[in-house]
Amino acid sequence: xxxxxxxxxxxxxxxxxxxxxxxxxxxxxxxxxxxxxxxxxxxxxxxxxxxxxxxxxxxxxxxxxxxxxxxxxxxxxxxxxxxxxxxxxxxxxxxxxxxxxxxxxxxxxxxxxxxxxxxxxxxxxxxxxxxxxxxxxxxxxxxxxxxxxxxxxxxxxxxxxxxxxxxxxxxxxxxxxxxxxxxxxxxxxxxxxxxxxxxxxxxxxxxxxxxxxxxxxxxxxxxxxxxxxxxxxxxxxxxxxxxxxxxxxxxxxxxxxxxxxxxxxxxxxxxxxxxxxxxxxxxxxxxxxxxxxxxxxxxxxxxxxxxxxxxxxxxxxxxxxxxxxxxxxxxxxxxxxxxxxxxxxxxxxxxxxxxxxxxxxxxxxxxxxxxxxxxxxxxxxxxxxxxxxxxxxxxxxxxxxxxxxxxxxxxxxxxxxxxxxxxxxxxxxxxxxxxxxxxxxxxxxxxxxxxxxxxxxxxxxxxxxxxxxxxxxxxxxxxxxxxxxxxxx
Ligand code: HEC
Ligand code: HEC
Ligand code: HEC
Ligand code: HEC
Ligand code: HEC
Ligand code: HEC
Ligand code: HEC
Ligand code: HEC
Numbered sequence: 001x002x003x004x005x006x007x008x009x010x011x012x013x014x015x016x017x018x019x020x021x022x023x024x025x026x027x028x029x030x031x032x033x034x035x036x037x038x039x040x041x042x043x044x045x046x047x048x049x050x051x052x053x054x055x056x057x058x059x060x061x062x063x064x065x066x067x068x069x070x071x072x073x074x075x076x077x078x079x080x081x082x083x084x085x086x087x088x089x090x091x092x093x094x095x096x097x098x099x100x101x102x103x104x105x106x107x108x109x110x111x112x113x114x115x116x117x118x119x120x121x122x123x124x125x126x127x128x129x130x131x132x133x134x135x136x137x138x139x140x141x142x143x144x145x146x147x148x149x150x151x152x153x154x155x156x157x158x159x160x161x162x163x164x165x166x167x168x169x170x171x172x173x174x175x176x177x178x179x180x181x182x183x184x185x186x187x188x189x190x191x192x193x194x195x196x197x198x199x200x201x202x203x204x205x206x207x208x209x210x211x212x213x214x215x216x217x218x219x220x221x222x223x224x225x226x227x228x229x230x231x232x233x234x235x236x237x238x239x240x241x242x243x244x245x246x247x248x249x250x251x252x253x254x255x256x257x258x259x260x261x262x263x264x265x266x267x268x269x270x271x272x273x274x275x276x277x278x279x280x281x282x283x284x285x286x287x288x289x290x291x292x293x294x295x296x297x298x299x300x301x302x303x304x305x306x307x308x309x310x311x312x313x314x315x316x317x318x319x320x321x322x323x324x325x326x327x328x329x330x331x332x333x334x335x336x337x338x339x340x341x342x343x344x345x346x347x348x349x350x351x352x353x354x355x356x357x358x359x360x361x362x363x364x365x366x367x368x369x370x371x372x373x374x375x376x377x378x379x380x381x382x383x384x385x386x387x388x389x390x391x392x393x394x395x396x397x398x399x400x401x402x403x404x405x406x407x408x409x410x411x412x413x414x415x416x417x418x419x420x421x422x423x424x425x426x427x428x429x430x431x432x433x434x435x436x437x438x439x440x441x442x443x444x445x446x447x448x449x450x451x452x453x454x455x456x457x458x459x460x461x462x463x464x465x466x467x468x469x470x471x472x473x474x475x476x477x478x479x480x481x482x483x484x485x486x487x488x489x
Contacts, residue, residue, distance in 0.1 A: 029071065034110040037072075044094055045076035051092065063194040078104060087180040089163040098165060099157065103183035112187075115272035118298045122184035123319040124153040124176030150174050152210040154186065175210065199241040204231065207257040214406040215283070217413050217422060222257065225418040230254035245270075248345040255346070265345050268338065275302070277339040279332035280363060282412045285404040286371040287363050289332035295324035305332050355418075362415040362423065366408050369466070370435050373459040374403060377443055380455060386446050396442040403439055407431045436469075 029037055052060045052075065063069050068078075081088040081097035088095050102122075106113025116122055128149045140148065146155065146168055154174025158166040173186040189210070190201040200206055204222055212219035222228040231238065234253035242250045245258075247265035256263075261277060264270040281290045281302060289305040293316065301319045303309070309329040310316050318324045336356065343352040378400055381387045387394055392401070411427025414420070440460070444452040460466050 033108045034106075035108045040077040040108075041072040041074060042076045042080070045074035047092065048075035048079075048094075059194050066195045066197065068194075068196060073108075085181065087157075087159045087163055087165065097180070099170075099179055101179035101181050101183045102185045102187050103179070103181055105187050106183075112272050114298060116185050116187070117183065118300050119273040120275035120300070120302065121175045121189075123301075124174065125156065125178060125184075126176070126319050128153045146172075152215075154178065154184075198245075202238075202240050202245060202256060202258050202263075204228070204256050204258075211257070214409060217410050217426075218257070218417065220410075220426070221413050221417045221419045221422050224421045227255050227418065231256060247342065252346065255342070260339065260342050263342075265342050268341060273300070275300075276330070277335055277342070279336040279339070280412075280416070282363070282416060283405075283409055285375045286367050287412060291332065292330040292335060293326055294328045294330065296327045297324065298327075299324055359415045362428075363412055365465075366411060366428065366431065369463070370431055371404060371408065373463065374400060374435065374439060376459045377455055381443070381446060384451075386451070394446070396439070396446050399434065399438045399442050403431060403434045407434060 049060060063075070068074075076094060076096070078100045079096040079098070081095050083095055085097055087097045087099060089097065102113050102116055128145075150169070150172060152174055154177035155169040155172040156178040157172065157180055158169045159180050160166055173189045175186065175189045176184060177186045178184055179186075188196070190206045191197060192200060208219035208222070210216070223232075231254040237251070237253040238256075239245070239251040244250055245263060247255070247259055247263060249266070259265075261274050262271055276292065279289050280287055281304070290302040291305055291307075291309045292300055293303055293310060294300050295318065299318055309331065310326045312326055312328065314326050315323045316326060340352050340356065343355075347355075378387075378396075381396075382389065387396065391397060407427060407430040410422045411424075411431060414422025414424075414427050440452075440456060443455065446452075447455060461469075
């Protein structure tokens with residue numbers, strides 16, 4: 001009897017519970033993972049694990065404890081390659097590739113792959129194209145470019161004849177890496193291998209690995225803002241490991257980079273397209289607001305707002321050079337609205353609008369007072385052959401570079417993200433010092449006294465912003481002397 005009973009129970013278990021359980025597992029992945037679970041957990045993958053448990057125990061341990069390890073996604077499910085992939089290598093009886101590209105991840109995470117590929121991140125090579133490893137020998141030097149620019153911006157990974165990767169271009173997890181399969185970017189830029197955790201990617205340090213230094217001083221900016229201080233004080237209340245991470249629902253102790261640039265809040269979906277919410281292009285000698293052009297295939301690019309927005313259906317070139325058909329354009333106003341909506345979870349409307357006004361004003365002040373005059377003077381000096389075309393062979397060029405690139409970028413990012421220290425002390429204070437005390441004196445040296453005087457009168461002396469310097473009764477509180485002169489003469 002008892003035996004029969006337990007048999008019928010087992011039978012019931014097999015008939016009902018197991019299918020229920022497995023359909024539950026399948027469904028629980030279906031929400032987030034594109035591929036059906038029956039496609040992963042390849043049997044040959046078990047050999048990788050048993051050997052790599054010894055060959056690279058740390059790596060295997062990280063994988064085992066990850067969401068992938070738990071879901072049964074193994075080494076081969078990711079590293080699997082086709083014989084004719086150009087980076088395929090024969091390894092212990094299997095055909096594998098070292099690089100698991102965003103496209104490979106996209107088999108299972110289509111949404112994240114498409115958003116990443118469309119975003120400004122995946123185009124980060126375009127801005128260093130003249131500085132790519134092995135392609136030029138400018139002041140920074142080829143050897144530096146692999147270890148420097150390309151580590152953040154990405155390399156074009158070269159595959160050697162035997163399928164191995166060239167050391168000039170690999171290892172690399174730059175954000176705009178061009179992979180052997182043609183896809184762009186690197187998911188492990190933010191989700192480090194082999195844990196590929198979303199908790200880690202939500203932490204500001206996932207971003208500040210790259211967003212640091214003069215190109216993007218957001219590391220310093222964030223930690224010297226109240227938001228950064230709040231994160232520090234409340235790290236344990238940030239709920240970073242939560243399955244969903246909706247601002248105001250799953251956490252509220254502090255905003256992080258991800259909260260403002262990628263994260264979900266009520267009415268806003270999370271997105272791997274980091275650039276969406278930015279109204280300005282803050283870098284460059286002069287800042288401009290920018291349209292976000294969205295193409296029919298969902299690719300996107302920024303266009304200065306001073307150009308009329310292209311109409312729906314027109315063809316314009318993409319960042320990568322090919323042509324694309326315009327699907328929609330998000331104006332700077334629209335982009336600002338989305339960013340501001342994030343703030344509204346913790347601040348009120350007037351506070352946010354007034355803050356944005358202060359930020360915009362600071363950027364415009366830099367543009368009008370320093371950025372445009374300095375740019376106009378430099379352009380004239382090049383046009384009149386008073387400077388050689390080579391970019392960094394004359395001291396004035398380095399001074400000008402430091403002015404708009406190092407110092408003004410700190411000021412602009414500082415004002416955008418609430419750091420008074422970066423805005424003033426490390427930003428505008430140094431811009432002002434540089435402009436009056438280094439830039440203008442160097443212009444005088446290059447142009448000669450007469451040409452310099454006329455140039456400075458035209459572009460600087462004529463501006464209300466600099467009028468106080470002309471007034472002989474006022475002593476420049478910073479320098480103690482007038483426009484660009486190195487003494488009281
Ligand atoms: C018999 C042991 C063994 C097996 C089985 C094995 N590996 Fe390896 N694998 C190694 C060792 C050892 C290295 C390191 C070689 C070195 O340091 O040059 C390595 C290197 C690698 C690399 C780096 C290759 C490179 O040069 O960039 C990858 C990726 C890799 N294995 C993945 C796998 C996968 C996936 C499987 C299963 C299909 C697998 N391994 C099976 C031992 C093994
Ligand atoms: C979720 C996908 C995924 C899984 C699962 C996975 N890998 Fe990787 N692996 C990657 C990615 C991504 C890289 C880095 C290359 C890149 O950026 O594309 C990598 C790199 C490697 C490297 C070379 C880089 C290094 O740091 O030395 C080895 C070796 C390696 N994996 C072995 C394994 C082994 C062994 C397993 C199973 C225990 C495994 N991988 C499971 C995605 C995966
Ligand atoms: C064969 C399918 C498959 C591939 C390929 C794959 N993943 Fe996953 N991934 C999964 C599954 C399944 C989960 C677990 C989902 C869940 O628990 O809801 C997951 C979860 C994740 C998570 C969430 C982790 C967490 O902390 O909860 C991240 C991030 C992730 N994958 C990134 C990647 C990256 C990056 C790659 C490529 C290097 C990749 N995946 C390749 C199937 C895959
Ligand atoms: C530590 C990481 C890092 C290194 C190293 C680095 N960059 Fe950048 N760079 C960034 C980040 C992050 C941005 C994005 C700034 C922004 O959009 O606000 C950026 C922006 C830029 C821009 C401006 C793009 C724009 O949106 O206007 C150029 C040009 C550039 N970098 C070139 C280089 C070159 C050339 C090198 C090497 C000589 C280099 N970078 C080294 C991280 C880095
Ligand atoms: C710029 C950093 C960054 C890059 C690059 C990046 N991710 Fe993410 N990813 C994140 C962050 C941050 C989260 C958590 C977002 C949240 O919950 O608000 C996340 C979450 C995820 C999740 C979990 C989604 C969920 O709802 O549980 C998956 C899967 C994922 N990423 C896959 C990828 C893949 C695949 C790539 C490459 C194509 C990639 N990510 C590239 C930052 C990044
Ligand atoms: C591996 C390096 C790297 C990592 C990690 C990284 N970024 Fe970036 N990011 C860049 C580079 C390089 C650019 C400049 C791209 C360009 O101008 O083409 C950039 C651009 C941006 C921009 C500017 C977009 C625009 O419209 O100009 C934002 C915002 C941004 N990143 C946010 C983030 C956030 C948030 C994280 C972390 C979740 C992050 N990034 C992680 C390298 C990185
Ligand atoms: C409280 C919200 C908030 C936080 C936290 C935050 N940002 Fe920002 N970020 C902004 C705003 C607002 C702007 C300016 C948007 C605009 O152009 O209108 C901005 C601008 C930027 C830009 C400049 C893009 C450009 O146009 O050149 C980058 C890069 C960036 N943030 C990265 C980061 C990183 C990395 C972190 C974390 C260390 C971070 N942000 C934290 C709100 C935030
Ligand atoms: C998770 C909640 C949260 C989010 C999201 C958030 N903030 Fe804050 N913010 C705070 C808190 C709390 C303070 C500290 C206020 C205080 O001084 O008591 C603060 C401080 C500030 C300050 C400094 C005020 C001062 O006293 O100097 C500014 C400016 C600011 N936030 C603007 C913004 C903007 C703009 C956004 C959106 C881009 C934003 N915040 C998003 C919670 C948030």
